Every structure is written in structure tokens, then in C-alpha cells.
Amino acid sequence: MSQNGPMNPQRPETAAAFVPANGWAIELEKINRRFGDVHANKDIDLKIARGTIHGIVGENGAGKSTLMSILYGFYTADSGTIRVNGTPQAITDSRHALKLGIGMVHQHFMLVDNFTVLENIVLGAEDSGLIKPSLDRARKELNRLEQEYDLEVNPDAIIEDISVGQQQRVEILKALYRGAETLILDEPTGVLTPKEADDLFRVLETLRKQGKTVILITHKLREIMAITDSVSIMRQGQMVATLKTAETNPEQIAELMVGRRVLLRVDKKPATPGKTLLEVQNLVVADDMGVTRVKDVSFAVRAGEIVGIAGVSGNGQSELLESISGMRDQKSGHVLVKGEPLSLDGDDGAARARQAGLAHVPEDRQRMGLVTNFAEWENAILGYQDTPAYGAGPFLDIAAAKKAAADHIKLFDVRPANINLKSSLFSGGNQQKIVLAREMEQDPDVLVIGQPTRGVDIGAIEFIHNEIIKMRDEGKAILLVSVELDEIRSLADRILVMFDGVIVGEADPATATEGELGLMMAGINSKAAPRGLGIAEQGPLP
Template sequence: MSSAQPAIELIGISKAFGPVQANRDISIRVAPGTIHGIIGENGAGKSTLMSILYGFYRADRGEIFINGRKTDISDSQAAIAAGIGMVFQHFKLVENFTVLENVILGAEDGALLRPSLAKARKELAALSSEYGLDVDPDAVIERIGVGFQQRVEILKALYRRADILILDEPTGVLTPAEADQLFRILHRLKEEGKTIILITHKLREIMEATDTVSVMRRGEMVATRKTAETGPEELAELMVGRKVLLRVDKTPARPGAEVLAIHDLKVTDPAGVLRLKGIDLTLRAGEILGLAGVAGNGQSELLEVLGGMLPALGTVTGSIRMQGRDLALTGAAGDGKARRAAQIGHVPEDRQRAGLVMDFFAWENIAFGYHADTAYQRSGLFMDNGALRREAADKMDRYDVRPPDPWLKAKNFSGGNQQKIVLAREIERKPALLLVGQPTRGVDIGAIEFIHKEIVALRDAGAAILLVSVELDEILSLSDRIAVMFDGRIMGERLPDETDEKELGLLMAGMDARASGEAA
């Protein structure tokens, strides 16, 4: 589609949060009817820029033009009126509302909700069918998985019939198959004349889905390229300002003694649904066991049991042995404190809900769970906050947390920098067993390289690592062994160099081609 005017033009956009300059004199043009990618490291300012376009923030300086017309976007309602929709990286959903109620929230037709709900139900069914985003309209948000919550966010934007659609890390909670489906949706929207801005750190997605890509670094726009005229290596270097290793560099594992042994582990949730159906797994020192599977097939429950997050669970049976000792499955002896005492570190899948207290300072979050250590005590009665803050500053520097300010609240960091805070807290304790859930979700390419190096270094130092990830390329490149979960069971184990994404995808769907071949 051609046009004399860009669908979006931002000129000289600047935005600061106190001393932090998030955007500095940014200009960008987005052609109508195209998919335009924006990439950059976490903290580069790309989400801030798009939040300005959507009216979530107001720029300190600069101008916005929509379809050639200067537009004042004072808030999200003004953005919606200008034909702009946005799907945020961290969901903007009311958790005790239904899917249907969330979809119409802010888009009601009048004071009476019943007609709005009836209309929305009909349109939601059509959208769900057309785009393959099947979600129960009457499901309560807090009772559905993050993958389904992402679908709700996409449906909200589609329901508002936006001509310009901004997606901020939309595949962070999707499986590869779901991500492929999303990109099919985006291409259909593009064919209908919609303009799409895709914020992502995944270079594969940029290369496969976009027409044009702009690169941001440290709050500035450093380059714009036609996607067909660039490649992952150039884009990664533009993002980081140096050459980046795009593969995991590790030597073969040298497994030692058995660290973790799980036998016949079963979990029944409070609603009486059997979530884990007899899990048997072993993990040795000095190896990474990757656990692959579509979200909602028991990986989360397994991490929660192992990490001592028992209050949200129902009945747990079976056995877990850690370094030859049985771990309690219930009560205080099986909680997170007891797990930490057993040398188990835990990076939860959802950093905001389970890994951080968002309104607390970075130095407090880095201390959580370990603040009672004698190294942080004065006279055995009080915490030595000065020591905690100094250690936090050291860890933030080592893990390149941006900005490196221990006094900044967790909610004021980008998603990737929040993840670095959690990783610094857990990895630096040198656990015998590290549980890692989605270690690079929403994390940029430079940080991914760093996180992978830290995980491999911990393995090489003798730790056992259980890795849960929906990124199959991460599972394949980082793991020494791979187990696949489906419907609360282990479907099979594979060695990374003896399998591929296709076979793992079949196992994730409950189909074992090798077993079928043997049976035949």
C-alpha cells in the first residue's frame, strides 16, 4: 500500500523520568499498511516511546503526526480516538473481571451494560473464530493462564478496530505455534491496510514478520533498515553497540552426583483437578535439564512444588529428594525458606507476581529471602541495611541493571532489568539446585547472552539447573538433556543433538513419533 503521508510520524520526541533520559530527540516515520519493528536493549526506551504514542505518557518535547495530521495524544482515550490500539508487555487486565468484561472495559456503548455485553459477546466470538484466539468469554482472568491472558489483550485491541496497532513484546508468553498464529493474524491485518508496530527483542521475529525495523540504543534512535536489506548480526550489533554472540557457547556437560530425584509426584489443585500426574525426574550436579511444554501443562506447578510455593496448591503426594535427603511437601518444612536452606534457588516464571515486590526498592528486592543471613545482621538484632545496599549496588553493576540505582523501585525498571534483579539475587547465592522459569522472557539480545553465560557458568561450577522455557531454541541450545511435559506428565526425554523443534513440538502436543514408530 502506498501513500504520500506516513501513518505515524514522530518528530523530536524526548522524555525524562527524573535524572533518567528515557527518550532523546527521537524521530521515526512508519509507512501505512506495513509491519514496522522496533528493537533495542531493555532500557533503550522503545516501550516509553510507544507509551507516548498511545497516550500513557506525555512527551516533554516533540510532535506526533497521524496520517499527516498533527495530533495531541493526551491520554489513551485520545489515542483510541486517533485509531491507535496497544497491547502492553505487562497486561492491563482486571483480574477479577471476565474476559468479556475486560474486552469492553472503556469501550462501552452507554450506561447500560447489557446491550454492550451482548454486542461484545457476538463480536468476540467472530474475532476468536477468525483469528484462532479462542478464549472462553465468561472465564475470569485470574483463573486462566498467561497465554490466554495475552490473547485477551490482543482481542481487546482488535475489538476496538484500531487502524494502528502497537504490540509490546506480544510473544513473551506464547508458544512457538501460538506466535506463528499471531504473526499470521498480523499479516492478515496488514493486508487489510492496518499499520502495525512490533516491539520485540527476538531477531527471528523481526526478520520473519516485519517490513522495516528501527533500532534504539540508550534512549536514541540509531538506525532504520528495510528488513530484507539487513540481518540478525547487524541488528544485534546496532542494538548493543558491539558484536554479540547469537548462540550459547558452552562445553559438554560433565554430570556429577545426583542432586534432585523426583518420584511419582502428583499435585491436585484446590478445585480438585490433577495437575501433575506422577512425575519422575532426576537431575545431576553440573547439568542443565530443560523442561519444554506448552504453558498450562504442569511446568508451573512443578516449579512451585520444588520452590516451596505451597499455599496456592492443593494436595501434593510423592517424594522429592535433594542431595539424598527427603524434602517436605507440606507445612513450614516445605516452604520457600526451607527450600532456600536446602540450597535451592528459584527464579519464578512471573517475575512481577512471584519474584519481586513492585513497590519496594531494588536493594530490598535483591535481599528478599536472604535478609536473615548473619552477614546482614548487627548485634544479632537488626538488619544492616547499609551492607544490603552495598551488596545490591555490586550485584546491579555486575548484572548490568539499568539504571544501577538501588533506591529505584522495582516497578520503575523495564521488564528485562527486573529479571536481572531476580537472577542476581538467586544466582549469586551459588545454589546447589537452581530452578529457572522463563529466564529470558521479555529480555533483550545483549541481556540474553549475559544470562545464558551466567547459567552455564553456574552449571560449570557444579550446580544442577532445571530450566523451564517456552522458547524451544533456548531449550535446545542451553540444555544438556530435554524433558517434555504434556497434560501433567513427562512425555519423553531427548538429547539436544538428537532432536529438533519439530519432534519437540509433537511431544508438546502429546504425540511421540518414536514410540509410534516402535509400536508400528
């Protein structure tokens, strides 16, 4: 795939002398940026050849986002030179970056939900005080762009009515409309279904064909291997290597990212399930709008096994998790922990679930699992604030909480190891470790985990997976909900597939193929799985 583009990969050792056929689109030299004590970018050198797709990988907190923010004018570098098309530039803000032809598609879209596609594209780039001429001009230009780049969207659709994949196209069109020659995409596939991700990669290839330069920030090695021409690896604020994708392999990239050998596969012994610890009986749950999202679901999780719930996001998994953990009232049905039914009504059901020995690592750690503007130590007791361990009677034993926080940080290798740091300043992986440490260290009998590694880097994923396996081997019952099929397949001892609020099937991870699971996830329970071309249907992890 990497042979498609007009590309001449650079080699780090000869980079100074070497100039690719189409010249450099972007050259960064000795970029430095500090945030207080954190040296987020250390002497970064990076050259990106025009008309290529260049991947940037690194763990969370490695400095990828900072570097791209500097390029996009969101931050200013403390020192260093940026050359765009060979000319040195001091990019002062994102408007300036756009003028230089650098556009960015953020991980979280910057769209106005109740505006049309066309209005969103024009927003901020209007020609005059009157909106009509801008819209007319934009419509014409949009038509041209759509044809040139094969990016179909209905210009009159309202943003909230179109799919996430379509919204992303709008973001790309927005950048192109503003004349972007270099497009930065920050974790673009994090929110997409496998099919949408395939479509996105097709679009990126068209862009490359048309001579645009694409910078792809991702932590999914599979994407790097599938689409990029060259890849730069960052670690702890430094650029450790720039490689030609065709000449490397996932293991090498992972090793460079983490700085040591990484096991991409989870090592685990066969499960030895004991007695049933968590039982869900005929559970029916509605969402906030009153729509029934979990429809008569029953299953059991036994001691010493991991049951994985697979499914495309939005098929009732969130409501299932929230109901089991006491955050959401069930319409009917029961949740039994160690044979005892949980009373989950009222708005403090989560406290009773915890008392019964059920710990919950929520899907969305920033919205639920953490209070992001609390100090780390304050989050180390969240949910357990009323236990005697953190203070007698009404008083909070701050020393005990801080000690627990310090222990968690040590056991789970949270970085930076600072219990007084505001939780929002930790990277995604470290935030997840804070939540996991808190829940696992309470020694629960049942652990309910949603999306354990969403937005978490490779090194931390390995760690988190091993911790989950360790809990299993200690005889805990673990319910794992994830939209990452690879994760479910490598961790779970049994897979339940959820579709439209119903468990549509059960599979053995050892024998089920990705195609079979994929069909079940789409609501088609069949053994015959056709194989597509896209990367979503590729076999197991490299």
C-alpha cells in the first residue's frame, strides 16, 4: 500500500542532505516546549515529505499532541524553527497556520451540532457580513472538493443527524475549504466503526493521490502499517526514530514507542471458573430518554473467569454496565452479587453495589470515574469516601487518603508520581491506571470494567491487561465490556455478543473468527463470514 504514493522516504542519517522529489511540506528543527516542569518536546526534528501520509506514534504524554499543536499554532514553541514549504515561519495562531495551508482535524469535532454541513464549513470563513453569498460560493466549492476527493456529504444535512464518520468528513472538508495542503488528523479512528475507518483511509489515499500531505497521529499500529508511507516515533518528549513504513514492523515500532520489548498478545493460563459471583436475570434498562436499551438480558459470571461483552458501541452496553453497577435504575430484572440481589433503586445504588463487593471501572473515566479538577489523591478515594479506612465518623482522614493514593501510584506505576497533581493533567493511560488502582485495590469480588484501554497507549495497555488477568487468577469474577474486538478476544474466557439490547450469541474466543463475531455484532447470527478487503476484517493482531 505504501507504494501508491509519490514518495521518497527519508532516512534519518542522511536527512540533512536528502530532499524528496516533491520537497518537504513541513520541516521542524530543534523544537522545544515546556509546561512548567514538564519538558513536553525536547529538540524535536521532523521532516514531512509533500504528498505522503506520515504517521506519528507515541504513548500518551509522549508529546505528539503538543508537537502538532505547535505546528497548528495552538501553542508557540519555546525555541526551534518551523519551515513550511521551505520558508521559515513563526506560526502565531491557528488562523495563521491555516493561511500557510496547515489544517487540523481534532479528535473531538469542532462542529455546531444544529447547523447544516454547509453552514459549518463556512463558519469562521465568511466572505462578508451577509451569509447568503458565502453559502452560495461554498456550495460550489464544496461540489468541486467532493468530486476531486471523493468525499460525499449532503451539504444541507444537519450535523447531529449524520453519522460520526460523516461528521469527520465535514471536518476534513472544512480544512480543505480553507485551503489546507497539509492535513493533521489526531486519532481519527478512535470514534469510528471499523467500516467507517476503512472509508476514512480510502479518503486519505485519495488526498495523497491529489498531492496533499497527511499527518496521522494514532496509537494503533495496524493503521500505521496499513496506510502510512513513513512513521515517526516519539517517546517522552523526544523523537526517537523516523522510519519508512515498508521497512519496519509493528513489533519494532512498539518497542521504540515504549522503550522496551512489548508483548502485543496477552499471555494467560486457561480459566478455572468457580462458583457464580455475578448473576444478571432478565434485566431491562431504559436510557435517560426512556428508551429501552437493555432488553431482557440474563447471564452469569463465575469466579476466576472473564466474560467479555462485545458489540458495536451504542447497543445497550453502557446502560447494562451502569445498571449492574447501581448507577441506573432497572425497569425489571435482578442483579445478584454472590447470590444476594442488589437493591439498586434510589440515586445512591452505586454505594450499595460497592458494599456488596462489586467494583466498577466506568467506560468514561473523565465523565464518571474521575473528578478531573480534583487532585490525584482526592480521586484515589472516590466511591470509597464513606469507608472507615478514610476517616472515622464524619471526618475525612486526609493522611490515609494520601497514603492510599501514594500506594496506588506505586503499585500501578502512575506517572508523574505526584498525588497532588490535578487529575486532568495526567495522560489518558495514567488516568485509567488511577481508576483501576482505586477499584482493584479495594479487593472486590466482582469487577465490572468498561472500555479498559480506550485512549490508552500500548505500554499501559499491556500493563492493564496483565492486571485484569491477575485479578481473574485471584478468583474474581470479571465482566469486561469493550468495543475493541481484539481486546475482548485476547482477554475474555467467554464472549457474549450484544446487539440492540439483546445478547445475540455466545462465542469461544479460542475458536471464533473475527468475521463470525463481526456478523453477530451486526445482528446476523451466521457461521459463514465473508472476508472484506478493508483492514477491519484482517485476521488477529500481528
